[in-house]
Amino acid sequence: MSTFFYTKTHECFQIDESGQATIAITEYAVEQLGEITYVQLPEVGQRFEKGEPFGEIESVKTVSELYAPITGTVEAINTELDAQPELVNQAPQIAGWLLKMKPERPEEQDACMTEQAYQDYLENQ
């Protein structure tokens, strides 16, 4: 199992053996949002620069932008979320994943935080 990399805006991703990146939001982000009611995702084929907004996530109490943690092109979106946005609450980094992307610059992951670094970052917030 490959490891997750994290951003300061609480997105995370892991790159599998085929080189595809799965993008999700973190447990912490989900806790902050509360019950999620809608996830606005881009279309397959769209390209995003690292740090560019790719979608939006709405909860009962708020709406937040989602930022691409890595540069690449969308290869798949989690279509389950349209009918079951609560999957993001239940398992944000598993069944509640958002996108699969083909990264253009996989080395961008080196500029992201490891799990441990992200936990430290949260504690010092």
Add this chain to the structure above:
Amino acid sequence: MKLQCTPLHAQHLQLGAKMVDFGGWDMPVQYHSILQEHAAVRERAGLFDVSHMGVFEVQGAQALAALDHLFPNDISRLVDGKGLYTQLCNPQGGILDDLLVFRLQADCFWVIVNASNREPDLRWIKEQIRDYDAKVKSLADQTGILALQGPLAGLILSDLVLQPTDRSALPVFSIRTIELAGCEFKISRSGYTGEDGFELYVPHHALCAVWDLLLKHGQIHGLEPVGLGARDTLRLEAAMPLYGHELNDQITPLEAGLGWSVKLDKEADFIGREALEQQKAQGLTKKRIGISMPESKRAPREGYTLYQGEQAVGQVTSGSLSPTLGYPIGMAYVDLPIFDPQISIEVDIRGKRFKAEIVKLPFYRRNS
């Protein structure tokens, strides 16, 4: 800045609450789920810690005259043990706060104000009534407030309290003394949820005991602790304005749709009267409306713009998924006379237009 805590802070943490900074107070936004807590209040009962709110006592031979000078509603029509909803206005008619006033005795009144306005309200009131034989003091440092709300609130209370608190003994907007957990304190039939319910003004030393007793006893009736998240969705469905959102010092009670609580025909002159009379005579330039989006998954949010065709006609002040209705609702101000109630309306949600319906307020009204 260090956040202020209510005496129930440890209880909230123990119950697993997620805490947020609410106007400088570390308050529970939810214990487990906003949707569940919302449903508990609509279907059974919920208990809220709203001890961050302010309680002022106004006392003196001219207390009544002082309050009738401060507030647009008619304080002179109150009898002992009765209260009403009103606002604190500036001379331009702009709202400084909205609040409840209770008459305890002919020369003693309580004023219940919003947490974020406690200090400025107190300063304003002191300044404005200094020529009256009346003194205002804050009881907030010694009094906590609990809100027990929901269709089963009366049942839960009647099991624990000897004094009658049914609707004939304690009608809506009345206040009386009860004894609970070995402590005497005031309770009013009032709230901010659109349900039947009570607000309990409990001395700090007894607050934890009363909270624990209510939760423990109420459990068999399905009583749950409820955070500020559900408090917001509940008041939104009931179309109750929230200071800082629907109300501010640039908005008058007439524009906010609170004209029913402004008594321009009362005897006493009050701050803002002239401005409000003038506004009434000239007509409004904006007003509060309700919108619903039954076909949308996205909610209208504060600051979103409303359109009719290409014309921007107003702005959303509050909005959310309505847990009871199952679709998004919101409140907004529209510019008059640009806004045309006959034409369909759209909300700009982050660059895209979504259809909305104009609906009569409130969105939710309880049966009974």
